Amino acid sequence: xxxxxxxxxxxxxxxxxxxxxxxxxxxxxxxxxxxxxxxxxxxxxxxxxxxxxxxxxxxxxxxxxxxxxxxxxxxxxxxxxxxxxxxxxxxxxxxxxxxxxxxxxxxxxxxxxxxxxxxxxxxxxxxxxxxxxxxxxxxxxxxxxxxxxxxxxxxxxxxxxxxxxxxxxxxxxxxxxxxxxxxxxxxxxxxxxxxxxxxxxxxxxxxxxxxxxxxxxxxxxxxxxxxxxxxxx
Ligand SMILES: [Zn+2]
Numbered sequence: 025x026x027x028x029x030x031x032x033x034x035x036x037x038x039x040x041x042x043x044x045x046x047x048x049x050x051x052x053x054x055x056x057x058x059x060x061x062x063x064x065x066x067x068x069x070x071x072x073x074x075x076x077x078x079x080x081x082x083x084x085x086x087x088x089x090x091x092x093x094x095x096x097x098x099x100x101x102x103x104x105x106x107x108x109x110x111x112x113x114x115x116x117x118x119x120x121x122x123x124x125x126x127x128x129x130x131x132x133x134x135x136x137x138x139x140x141x142x143x144x145x146x147x148x149x150x151x152x153x154x155x156x157x158x159x160x161x162x163x164x165x166x167x168x169x170x171x172x173x174x175x176x177x178x179x180x181x182x183x184x185x186x187x188x189x190x191x192x193x194x195x196x197x198x199x200x201x202x203x204x205x206x207x208x209x210x211x212x213x214x215x216x217x218x219x220x221x222x223x224x225x226x227x228x229x230x231x232x233x234x235x236x237x238x239x240x241x242x243x244x245x246x247x248x249x250x251x252x253x254x255x256x257x
Pocket of ligand 1: 107
């Protein structure tokens with residue numbers, strides 16, 4: 025990534041292991057803080073961290089993670105609470121999402137919010153409602169948006185994440201969205217994870233934008249400035 029011109033990145037909590045207990049999730053969060061920034065920095069990449077309980081990784085004793093989270097969020101690498109959100113949209117997901125939205129609001133953190141792969145048109149409006157009830161919309165990055173949900177999301181104040189990843193958006197689909205909706209409210213990301221991912225997907229999309237005549241300012245906005253503004257980095 026650094027070779028391709030990426031200078032800084034944000035890594036989020038996700039679901040790398042089955043959430044059998046809070047110990048699994050806490051070990052994941054501690055690794056994000058203690059290991060990953062140094063690993064990235066040794067390769068020339070400044071790494072920021074978002075911490076939270078991902079909706080697909082809610083352990084039965086999640087209360088213990090929620091208790092320890094405020095202490096972990098004090099680490100200087102932390103820039104946001106995330107990924108949090110809904111996946112299936114179950115009651116337990118909603119409770120854990122709301123608790124984390126309120127925690128972020130109280131502690132002054134922005135949130136990075138997951139939307140599901142299946143059921144996106146049904147679940148996303150519930151996610152947006154819960155954001156609006158618990159934190160200022162302009163403190164939320166709503167991730168993995170696509171054409172199915174954009175007409176509604178563009179009416180909100182949320183920042184919208186275009187995930188350029190083999191099973192989500194191609195660079196060309198992301199560019200189509202930016203042409204239709206403008207660059208003001210969007211951020212590009214690769215969502216590098218255990219799902220098939222491309223570490224060069226943001227540089228590829230930037231390259232495609234350049235080829236299709238987007239200006240320097242528009243490109244910087246979606247690849248750098250919008251996310252730096254909301255995360256205050
Ligand atoms: Zn996600």
